Amino acid sequence: MVTLLIILGKVLVGFGGLLLLAAYMTWMERRVFALIQVRVGPNRVGPSGLLQPIADGIKLMFKETIIPAQADKVIYVLAPAVTLIPALAAFAVVPFGDSVTVLGQKVDLVLADINVGILYIFAMAGIGVYGIVLGSWASNSKYPLIGGLRSAAQLISYELSLGMSLLGVVMIAGTLSLKGIVEGQAGMPYIVLQPLGFLLFVVCMLAETNRAPFDLPEAESELTGGFHTEYSSMHFAVYSIAEYCSMITLSAVGATFFLGGWRGPLLPPVVWFLIKVLAFMFFFMWLRASTPRLRYDQLMGFGWKVLLPLSILNVILTAGAVVFIG
């Protein structure tokens, strides 16, 4: 009974926190953008505009849901959920803190410590793409279709390099479990051993989450909204929450693989974990405010001709180092 309660508590805290964080990322993104664009940003609703995400959420809930007449209605309604659920589920294997004692039981601050953790994350990220492709197809409209096609092609090309960029860490740590990888970084974070891997990971992470400069599936300026052009109301909100959730999850993966996860001096582990994730998120936003969008052929060329060879090189070098040096 107690175990069940603890699991339930972990799920509520973990996913509730993730959703809340995702909502507040919209606020943070707008504030960071405003900061860089010499503006102020949302500051009216609550102190420093901190209630803005809640106001936005309420507004979106009361908006009219518009479903195009020619749309495939079932898939159209389901598609945002198909994006959101894997984005949330992928977070389950990320350890966000050291173990704590609750009700006399030792509780690991990870929802599920499975031994193929990183494979699970990639599987979930892979399913997440379906939501975008299905939504864009079901909209039965030209802009979403182009956005969906771009998204599919982009994610297939960059997922390879994303997986490869993490392989180096997996080889050094000797485990696929994220908990094990954090334990392996007790001495120093893997970013010291895997600088190239880290760089590749950050680039692929941007492409994987459809963020600038790789935000071609959305591409406001050319595709009006890309895959979510036809979406409105909560369906749109779910897409946007899913995007932020997958950003947070991949930031958490990056923090876990390269920056030592929840490890850090003085502050409690959960705080360190949050700091690292938020640093990633800030970088996401900073980069979005600074870079123009890539052209599509540049995107594909860069993925296949630069990132993939580099990540393979990184894997070979790391493998050699692991075998010959230890």
Place this chain on the structure above:
Amino acid sequence: MLGEICKGLWLTLKHSFKNRVTVQYPDVKEEMPVGYRGLHKLLRWEDGLERCVGCKLCSAACPVDCIYVESEENDPEAPTSKGERYASIYEINELRCIFCGYCEEACPVGAVVLGNEYEFCQDDRGKFLYEKGDLLVERTEDHPELHARYDEKNLLTYV
């Protein structure tokens, strides 16, 4: 390529420490520049008499016909203005007005000027018809910003 991205990131980082350009409008209001053409005002002389002598030149100059003036003879015992006549009715339809400033250029006595006021939204079209009482200021001295609106030397005076 990495170098260029870093250059871009550095530039945006520098921008984020600049002073904000945003004006927190309802809380902070910007001073309107000299020459700003806002809501009309009808001015008085220092002794409290109305400047407007009811000559209707503003009405004639107005390209959109938004000014309506009717004039009457001054009572010699208690004059309203310093001229022979004064404006008994002076109406400006602010919805029609294009704020070109021809009325203040036409005015020989510097009576009608365009002020600095720009917040005059109304919830009813009828309320945009400003009558003489709405436009006339109590004391011109209280509105130093309006002094720049007319050239004292070129005014016809009846003193």
